[in-house]
Amino acid sequence: MIDFGLAGKRAIISGAGYIPGRAGHGRHSALLLAEAGATVACIDIDQGRARDIVAEIQSQGGKAFSVLADMTKPDEVNRAVSDVVRELGGIDVCVDIIGKATWNAVEEFTDEQWDQAILNNLSQAFYLFRAVSRQMIAQQTGGSMVALASVDGIAASGFHVAYGAAKAGLISMAKTMADELGRFGIRVNTVAPGNVAAGNEDQNEDHWAVDTLNPLLAPRGSDVGKAVLFLSSDLAARITGQNLVVDGGATIKSLWGITPEVLPLFKDF
Template identity: 40%
Template sequence: MPVTAYDLTGRTALVTGAASGIGRATATLLAEAGAAVHCADLDERGVRATAAALTATGAIARAHHVDVTSRVQVAAVVDAAVRTTGRLDVLAAIAGVMHSAAVLETEEADLDRVWNINFKGVLHSCQEAARVMIATGTGGSIVTMASGAVDTGAPGLLSYGASKAAVIQLTKTLATEVGRHGIRVNAVAPGWIRTPMTARHTADAQQQAERPMARMSPLGRVGEAADVAQAVLHLASDAAAFTTGQILRPNGGVAMPW
């Protein structure tokens, strides 16, 4: 596949969760590939910093303060993105939160919060982006963010894992419904990735958390946000033109499901 398959020049991308971690790495990589990137996040200061860093390199980037649990706010961001270029080619729905609690200790309020952000927020983003892609007739690529937590049970990850499993079902179902419009829908399910979400308070605590995960990987390390961003770029680009309804797992080989 020619390198030009990863060229996104002239295309418009929307990245939710772009203030930090995987979202920021993804926005950066899509901009480097030539896309005009709309960066969205609840963290207004962080998302403005992301957009500013991109524009400082000569990229086209805008920041949007948005709560993905609000369909109205998501629709407004999608509309703003389309008004700048007349199209939306890529959605990377990355905004999400982590929550840990044993099943018997899971509180309804925590469950609702995780579900509303990790699933409904992705649903809102996918719906609004797909509607625009269909209306403009340009097709496009939607990439959702799942997790390696869907491949196995793990203590404390009921709410998080269930929300990410729902994202995978959304991804597969939407792919079957919008493919005829030239829209591809895929998910990325990372393993342990070093991000602010997985950060520990001290260096020793961070090493203790990462050491067993690194040992489980045939590559002998944990992932970086850039590793996941590369997977998103692949799915967003023409290199994945015949890929839809799939789950890409940048997990260092920790899990190898069929």
């Protein structure tokens, strides 16, 4: 059996709830961390969703409790982190799921759309990781923090310019925090999903390359949860400041567009 080193660990997931029709990154990450033995503080802005994920974890024999907060507000972030510390005595793992795109053409993009995207995708993660790093430094036990970025922070982010800029900022923020906080044994990484959309959980396992975008297959919410689990765990003990792309190969796709069908045309070229 592989030991993830998470048994008895104290974890926070910010945005742990599941909204049907969305990717479920918080839900998958919370279930996997709990299955690996961590107690999971499930933070959400919505009480019903927070309670649902706690109930699902408990129904599978895991340990979890809910914390209600709007994590875009620094005061609520600090209060939520204090609540978790009061309940658990400390924090070993912190995962930030929250993020939302605002859609418009560059020339039509409003100040409000820009500010909302930066707040939802970058500032809130800074508020959370700042509060948790203070706690982890005080504990002197090290720890792991993981934020959900996006492939839109690596490539262009058509018609959601602020989202891509914020996710690129998140990837940069994780590197800087990893650099500064390494001396306290704190690791900071990001996971960048490709197009998970509504979860992609209904794919056939053996039905590869069904679309032109992904050389393999579009990633699932559960694949993203496994990447979060890995980076949160002792398996990644010497990995920090990294961005783990989970995109079915979409961002490494060749720019030449050569398919097996046209390959013969190129052989004597």
